[in-house]
Amino acid sequence: MAVELLLGTPPAAGAADRIVGQLGQQIRTVGAAPASRPLRNPGDHARNNQDQAFDLSKRYKTSKCPPAECGGINPAIADYTASVRIYLGCDHAGLELKNHFVKRLTDLGHDVIDVGPAAYDANDDYPPFCVEAARRVVADDGSLGLVIGGSGNGEQIAANKVPGARAALTWNVATARLARQHNNAQLAGIGARMHTVEEAERIVDAFLTTEFDGGRHQRRIDLLAGYERTGEPPALPAE
Numbered sequence: 008m009a010v011e012l013l014l015g016t017p018p019a020a021g022a023a024d025r026i027v028g029q030l031g032q033q034i035r036t037v038g039a040a041p042a043s044r045p046l047r048n049p050g051d052h053a054r055n056n057q058d059q060a061f062d063l064s065k066r067y068k069t070s071k072c073p074p075a076e077c078g079g080i081n082p083a084i085a086d087y088t089a090s091v092r093i094y095l096g097c098d099h100a101g102l103e104l105k106n107h108f109v110k111r112l113t114d115l116g117h118d119v120i121d122v123g124p125a126a127y128d129a130n131d132d133y134p135p136f137c138v139e140a141a142r143r144v145v146a147d148d149g150s151l152g153l154v155i156g157g158s159g160n161g162e163q164i165a166a167n168k169v170p171g172a173r174a175a176l177t178w179n180v181a182t183a184r185l186a187r188q189h190n191n192a193q194l195a196g197i198g199a200r201m202h203t204v205e206e207a208e209r210i211v212d213a214f215l216t217t218e219f220d221g222g223r224h225q226r227r228i229d230l231l232a233g234y235e236r237t238g239e240p241p242a243l244p245a246e
């Protein structure tokens with residue numbers, strides 16, 4: 008399966024080649040953001056689970072392939088999230104976890120686009136990468152994004168500077184789930200220094216497999232969108 012992997016800015020081209028080599032022929036580099044195309048709602052498969060207590064072991068079919076035989080990844084997970092395009096951005100603190108998710112989410116069948124950085128630089132700054140990830144998500148309807156740093160705070164703040172972006176700091180499974188259900192967040196901020204890899208995987212899995220509830224939550228999102236568009240604050244309730 009060909010997966011589009013977009014790596015960083017032009018100076019990162021050498022590093023891009025290295026990463027492509029490491030990840031193998033599944034991945035090809037592209038020079039620009041891919042054109043938007045119809046994507047399945049990432050929560051489509053989870054619709055029947057809306058009223059159940061959140062339990063990943065129930066949500067995922069686990070019988071297809073024992074994790075030990077699949078490098079620790081159950082391919083059945085991809086059944087719930089296939090065809091989602093996911094943009095990832097980070098800084099030095101999030102690089103290792105970002106690279107982990109580039110591989111893991113690619114292995115699960117997602118279209119993964121890595122906006123960088125491509126290599127470790129202890130002095131890099133998160134805003135360029137997180138703003139770029141958010142810009143691409145907003146421009147690509149139906150896509151999702153992960154912005155990863157030490158805490159995830161600055162990364163989420165940076166992403167939220169992009170008009171139309173809704174980025175949530177997802178610091179456990181519940182907040183990841185609510186970020187989708189109540190906030191229709193397209194981006195998750197994750198603190199690589201806050202979690203084990205396994206915890207981060209559970210958080211990201213929850214984010215990617217949960218669907219927006221709509222209803223009253225859409226009204227609130229519309230209020231924020233209106234403020235963003237017009238600069239007019241939403242009216243306070245009459246006394």
Ligand SMILES: O=C(CO)[C@H](O)[C@H](O)COP(=O)(O)O
Pocket residue numbers: 098100101133156157158159160161162
């Ligand atoms: O989490 C972050 C922002 O919210 C950054 O990753 C963090 O501030 C980087 O810190 P340092 O430069 O000390 O490695």
